[in-house]
Amino acid sequence: MRVYAKGNLRSREGFFFTLVFPIILILLFGAIFSSGGASQVRVYAQNFDNGPAGAIFLSELNSTSHNCSPSYNSGLCLVMVQNSQNLSQYLSSKSSSDGIIIPSGFSQAYATKQPINVTVYGNPASTSSAIVSGITREFVSSFNSYGVNGTANLGVTPQTAVSSSYKYIDFLVPGLIGFAALTSPMFAITNLSSTYRRDKVFKLLSLTPLTKTEWLLSKIIWYIGTTCVSFILMSAVGEFVFGAHIALNWGIAVFLVLGPFFFVSLGMLVGTVSNSPESAAVVGNLVTFPMMFLSGTFFPVQSMPMYLQAVAHVLPLYYLIDGLVNVMIYGNFASAYFDMGLMLVISVVTFALAVRFFRWRED
Amino acid sequence: MLAIEVDGLKKRYGDLQAVDGISFSVNKGEVFSLLGPNGAGKTTTIEILEGLREKDHGAAKVLGLDPWTSGYELHKMIGVIPQGFKFLDYPTPREAVVYYATLFRAKVDPDELLKRVILDEAANIWFQNLSGGQKQKLGMALSLVNDPQVVFLDEPTTGLDPQARRAVWEVIRKLKAEGRTVMLTTHYLEEAEELADRVAIMDHGRIVALGTVADIESKFGSGQRMTVRAKDDLLRYLKDNTRLEVKGDGRAVTVFLRDKADAMVAMGAIEESGAEWDDLTVRRDRLEDVFLRLVGESGTEEKGSD
Numbered sequence: 001m002r003v004y005a006k007g008n009l010r011s012r013e014g015f016f017f018t019l020v021f022p023i024i025l026i027l028l029f030g031a032i033f034s035s036g037g038a039s040q041v042r043v044y045a046q047n048f049d050n051g052p053a054g055a056i057f058l059s060e061l062n063s064t065s066h067n068c069s070p071s072y073n074s075g076l077c078l079v080m081v082q083n084s085q086n087l088s089q090y091l092s093s094k095s096s097s098d099g100i101i102i103p104s105g106f107s108q109a110y111a112t113k114q115p116i117n118v119t120v121y122g123n124p125a126s127t128s129s130a131i132v133s134g135i136t137r138e139f140v141s142s143f144n145s146y147g148v149n150g151t152a153n154l155g156v157t158p159q160t161a162v163s164s165s166y167k168y169i170d171f172l173v174p175g176l177i178g179f180a181a182l183t184s185p186m187f188a189i190t191n192l193s194s195t196y197r198r199d200k201v202f203k204l205l206s207l208t209p210l211t212k213t214e215w216l217l218s219k220i221i222w223y224i225g226t227t228c229v230s231f232i233l234m235s236a237v238g239e240f241v242f243g244a245h246i247a248l249n250w251g252i253a254v255f256l257v258l259g260p261f262f263f264v265s266l267g268m269l270v271g272t273v274s275n276s277p278e279s280a281a282v283v284g285n286l287v288t289f290p291m292m293f294l295s296g297t298f299f300p301v302q303s304m305p306m307y308l309q310a311v312a313h314v315l316p317l318y319y320l321i322d323g324l325v326n327v328m329i330y331g332n333f334a335s336a337y338f339d340m341g342l343m344l345v346i347s348v349v350t351f352a353l354a355v356r357f358f359r360w361r362e363d
Numbered sequence: 364m365l366a367i368e369v370d371g372l373k374k375r376y377g378d379l380q381a382v383d384g385i386s387f388s389v390n391k392g393e394v395f396s397l398l399g400p401n402g403a404g405k406t407t408t409i410e411i412l413e414g415l416r417e418k419d420h421g422a423a424k425v426l427g428l429d430p431w432t433s434g435y436e437l438h439k440m441i442g443v444i445p446q447g448f449k450f451l452d453y454p455t456p457r458e459a460v461v462y463y464a465t466l467f468r469a470k471v472d473p474d475e476l477l478k479r480v481i482l483d484e485a486a487n488i489w490f491q492n493l494s495g496g497q498k499q500k501l502g503m504a505l506s507l508v509n510d511p512q513v514v515f516l517d518e519p520t521t522g523l524d525p526q527a528r529r530a531v532w533e534v535i536r537k538l539k540a541e542g543r544t545v546m547l548t549t550h551y552l553e554e555a556e557e558l559a560d561r562v563a564i565m566d567h568g569r570i571v572a573l574g575t576v577a578d579i580e581s582k583f584g585s586g587q588r589m590t591v592r593a594k595d596d597l598l599r600y601l602k603d604n605t606r607l608e609v610k611g612d613g614r615a616v617t618v619f620l621r622d623k624a625d626a627m628v629a630m631g632a633i634e635e636s637g638a639e640w641d642d643l644t645v646r647r648d649r650l651e652d653v654f655l656r657l658v659g660e661s662g663t664e665e666k667g668s669d
Contacts, residue, residue, distance in 0.1 A: 200445045200446075201451065203445050204505075206414075207413065207414075207438050207445075208463065208466040208467060209466060210466045
């Protein structure tokens with residue numbers, strides 16, 4: 001018993017998974033889910049009303065975030081959109097699902113107590129949309145009760161952003177593809193780079209005409225292959241089992257290449273800085289796990305508290321998944337180009353660093 | 364022509380002077396063996412020659428090339444089995460040879476090569492399921508895919524059973540017969556006696572003896588010695604009654620013989636002592652005796668060699 005306990009705690013990997021890992025999980029999930037409404041949600045709004053009521057209604061909504069005060073961590077922050085725009089298309093171009101339309105004749109209907117509905121765009125999968133819908137419904141019902149004889153005349157028409165209705169699975173598929181592109185190279189390469197060093201396989205390879213760059217490229221090509229296969233399998237399961245909408249386009253292919261390219265290089269870099277397989281695993285996990293949960297793999301980043309969103313924006317996986325969501329769901333290539341460019345730059349830099357610092361012979 | 368030239372080679376790891384100014388050369392076609400206890404600097408020396416480590420001082424040339432700066436060129440002409448050779452778990456020897464040959468862009472018949480190292484019977488077994496001897500023989504096969512002129516074998520038989528060791532020796536003899544130069548490190552003295560044309564004995568980073576086994580035995584050995592199994596009463600009797608140089612450990616008594624007359628005196632004295640004895644042997648100092656004298660019997664268990 002004591003020998004086992006000591007061995008378990010002395011091996012850094014055992015220590016990590018026994019004690020540190022659960023703490024990381026509770027911190028991460030606690031932070032993600034305890035937020036509830038504690039996060040400001042950006043909502044794109046159009047006001048077709050020609051009276052005062054619509055403007056008052058919107059300004060009241062905006063005041064829930066203290067008029068978009070950056071220090072205030074809840075409520076709705078309204079961004080007005082010109083009435084000439086098609087809001088649904090506009091949301092796509094912003095890769096957002098949350099919008100509100102005040103219909104024309106809102107003030108008149110309000111005054112004459114005629115029934116009229118506010119349109120709320122949202123994505124049923126996203127908690128941010130739930131927040132928008134919740135707050136709006138609350139306001140609608142309190143607007144209703146102003147000097148009323150009991151009947152509710154205001155209502156909400158829910159709308160899903162983007163033309164067809166999107167489900168949780170549609171957002172899950174890009175998240176999980178990102179997840180696959182992250183985990184399999186990271187776990188395999190960090191482990192491999194340190195066990196190869198321990199077993200002197202690198203020494204052996206250094207005695208052949210194979211170069212480090214060639215070796216690393218061969219690993220990247222392999223993981224691009226496995227990521228593509230897992231993309232095909234996940235899309236098939238998503239599509240045929242859960243009825244997901246998978247729109248195939250060339251943008252997906254770009255991310256299927258850049259993802260493994262980056263994460264194999266990163267895994268190699270992590271393996272290079274640690275000298276034993278155990279410490280490589282620990283460093284690898286410390287890099288991998290926050291990314292795994294904070295980059296929008298399982299839960300949309302928009303539903304997380306502001307400070308975690310800020311963290312997410314420095315995680316490379318965020319841009320991979322954001323890019324995949326942009327090309328697969330919104331068809332928003334303008335934003336996807338940014339994600340592609342960023343992924344390309346950090347991949348090339350990481351690859352160069354990995355090749356530079358990874359030595360397979362000693363000094 | 365020389366295959367390997369080493370002159371004043373030094374290498375330090377922190378406080379440890381692993382290699383402390385050694386010089387030697389190896390002729391083409393020769394089997395040269397580096398002997399020494401663990402931590403003597405054998406592996407460091409051989410890894411510098413292979414281009415795996417950078418030297419601090421001195422000169423090292425293999426086939427006329429600096430191993431560190433011209434490693435890429437050199438590696439096409441040498442074959443290496445690192446100490447404790449391991450490979451990936453799942454390839455079979457046949458696949459490993461094909462893979463390795465691809466890396467070298469060499470045309471090799473894998474079955475013929477495996478036959479040469481006597482591994483053809485295990486050609487399709489996963490590496491992780493091979494025996495220790497078979498793994499070493501695969502290492503040999505891999506080191507030969509590029510038809511190397513010089514082969515470096517770092518403790519190729521450590522941890523093998525006697526049969527497997529003999530099989531590896533068989534392969535090394537073939538390498539020599541094919542005209543290749545072999546650089547062999549080992550701490551099995553009989554291995555060097557069996558295989559090496561010349562040996563260098565290393566201790567604490569220095570070469571303490573260099574030459575053929577016979578040269579070293581005669582230069583550093585004490586000549587003939589007579590050993591009988593007997594208790595210390597015989598030892599005391601010989602010390603008190605003769606001028607012979609004797610040594611005993613409670614189980615055996617050894618008499619160092621300077622000439623033939625010493626042998627007659629010793630026989631007579633043993634008979635006169637009336638002590639119980641049997642198992643008399645007379646032999647010359649072997650490499651092992653010289654080795655133990657040069658590196659010290661206590662100095663053989665020190666820090667690991669890498």
